[in-house]
Structure formats: C-alpha cells, structure tokens
Amino acid sequence: MSLIAEISEAAFATEVLQAGQPVLVDFHAQWCGPCKAMAPALEDVAREYEGLARIVKVDIDAQPGLAQTYSIRGVPTLLLVAGGEVKERYTGGLGRGKLSEILERHLEPGQ
Structure with a gap:
C-alpha cells in the first residue's frame, strides 16, 4: 500500500497548505515517463x-x-510546502538522495 496520496483540488488546502508538517507535492501525469521513473x-x-x-x-x-x-x-514538478507556503520548487526527475535532502531542510530540529 502506498503512503503517497493522490490529492484533489478540493483537498489541497487541508492536506497541503494547512498541514502541520512539510509536504512534498509531486505534480505529475499518467503519460509522463520521468514521473513513473521517480x-x-x-x-x-x-x-x-x-x-x-x-x-x-x-x-x-x-x-x-x-x-x-x-x-x-x-512534469514532474515538485513543490515543498511548509507553513502554507511554497518554500522550494524543482522541475525534472530527482533521485532519492535529493528528495531526502529537500525534506531534511524543512524538518523541525531534533526530528
């Protein structure tokens, strides 16, 4: 089972902008090869x-x-959203190391 939810426009404010933790949003498309590879x-x-x-x-x-x-x-375009604001933006496929690096910058100290 995937931990990654597909978000609708109706749920975006609650699930992303009002989230109590950093959210990495993957804008993708079914036809996108690099999206599938990532x-x-x-x-x-x-x-x-x-x-x-x-x-x-x-x-x-x-x-x-x-x-x-x-x-x-x-696509893919990734947005790192924290505190209701877009903090970082990347276009193109990223590897696991870079994805971890992005999230680490936005975690609370000690997490």
Whole structure:
C-alpha cells in the first residue's frame, strides 16, 4: 500500500497548505515517463519520513486548476510546502538522495 496520496483540488488546502508538517507535492501525469521513473524513490522517501513529512501527488490532467495556480509548466514538478507556503520548487526527475535532502531542510530540529 502506498503512503503517497493522490490529492484533489478540493483537498489541497487541508492536506497541503494547512498541514502541520512539510509536504512534498509531486505534480505529475499518467503519460509522463520521468514521473513513473521517480515513483520508487518517492515511495522510499515517504516510508523513511512517515510521521515527519508527507508526500502527495497531483495529477495535472485531473486537477488543471491546481496546475494553473502553481504555474506548472512541465512534469514532474515538485513543490515543498511548509507553513502554507511554497518554500522550494524543482522541475525534472530527482533521485532519492535529493528528495531526502529537500525534506531534511524543512524538518523541525531534533526530528
């Protein structure tokens, strides 16, 4: 079972912007090869940081309003959201090490 939830526009505010922990949002598409290639690394990181941070997915074809709101021009695009604000943004596939590094920068000290 995946720890990564697919988020709708209706749930985005609650699940991402109002979350009490950092959230890495993966804007992806079903037809995107690099998105599929990055999926195992995202799953690994989601398990590693369970309880400390969340990873969620947004399908840009199913949620075009969110893609427009966050100016998503290519996929995969990852946003690190903390405290209701986008803190970091990356476009293109990232490896497990880089994903961990991004989350580590936004964890509370001592976690």
